[in-house]
Amino acid sequence: MLADPYDAILLDLDGVLYRWPEPIPGAADAVAALREAGKRIAFVTNNSSRTPVQVIERLASAGVEAKPEEVVTSALATATVLAERGIGSAFVIGEEGLLEALTQAGIAVVNASSHDVDIVVVGFDRGADYTKLKDASVLVERGAGLVASNADASFPAPGGESWPGAGALLAAIETTTGTRGEVFGKPETPLFERALASAGGGRPLVVGDRLDTDIAGASRLGWDSALVLTGDARREDVESSPWKPTFVIADVADLA
Numbered sequence: 001m002l003a004d005p006y007d008a009i010l011l012d013l014d015g016v017l018y019r020w021p022e023p024i025p026g027a028a029d030a031v032a033a034l035r036e037a038g039k040r041i042a043f044v045t046n047n048s049s050r051t052p053v054q055v056i057e058r059l060a061s062a063g064v065e066a067k068p069e070e071v072v073t074s075a076l077a078t079a080t081v082l083a084e085r086g087i088g089s090a091f092v093i094g095e096e097g098l099l100e101a102l103t104q105a106g107i108a109v110v111n112a113s114s115h116d117v118d119i120v121v122v123g124f125d126r127g128a129d130y131t132k133l134k135d136a137s138v139l140v141e142r143g144a145g146l147v148a149s150n151a152d153a154s155f156p157a158p159g160g161e162s163w164p165g166a167g168a169l170l171a172a173i174e175t176t177t178g179t180r181g182e183v184f185g186k187p188e189t190p191l192f193e194r195a196l197a198s199a200g201g202g203r204p205l206v207v208g209d210r211l212d213t214d215i216a217g218a219s220r221l222g223w224d225s226a227l228v229l230t231g232d233a234r235r236e237d238v239e240s241s242p243w244k245p246t247f248v249i250a251d252v253a254d255l256a
């Protein structure tokens with residue numbers, strides 16, 4: 001099978017395993033076949049709003065079985081890096097997935113009036129409002145760091161609408177303060193590195209539907225990648241893209 005030379009298969013979710021709420025035909029069987037062939041799997045998502053348990057529920061409704069330790073979100077990658085750096089406290093624009101990841105990594109989530117805020121962390125947040133953006137900006141102006149779980153410009157909402165994503169919220173704070181935030185999700189490398197570590201290392205294959213995130217990130221790391229055509233990118237997009245996948249496949253079933 002195409003996946004034979006690889007130890008760890010890092011699978012993107014939306015556009016690869018499902019196009020929410022529809023599963024991609026053959027995806028569940030492909031994941032099962034990869035497992036049977038002894039491949040270690042990581043389910044890798046840029047969305048920081050869901051906890052691993054919530055991601056597993058989503059995968060299950062698409063027929064894909066996953067264990068909590070196989071799920072790697074941009075929230076977990078962010079928490080891992082910040083904990084390694086000794087960050088103690090954070091003001092967060094984000095939802096449950098980000099709040100839980102930071103707390104479990106030993107980082108205190110504090111409110112804007114706290115006297116001790118090391119860093120402002122931005123993720124997708126459907127409850128973000130002017131007060132949160134103002135408070136985050138003031139904290140950065142006072143010297144707190146600025147990071148984001150991911151910088152997706154938009155969130156693909158049901159019905160094909162695009163809603164402001166984490167990147168749009170980050171941009172509001174960057175525009176206000178003139179400070180650029182550091183990003184940990186795709187196409188930046190920390191999320192991929194955390195995913196490979198979770199999958200036990202070895203030789204990775206990144207599988208995704210977006211050239212500018214999944215394939216770009218793999219390219220930066222010098223890792224092989226497979227672009228599936230069940231999501232964002234079309235075959236003709238590859239030629240004009242600065243990021244070239246190792247393989248272009250119709251769908252995730254072609255891996256197995």
Ligand SMILES: [Mg+2]
Binds near residue numbers: 209
């Ligand atoms: Mg995707």
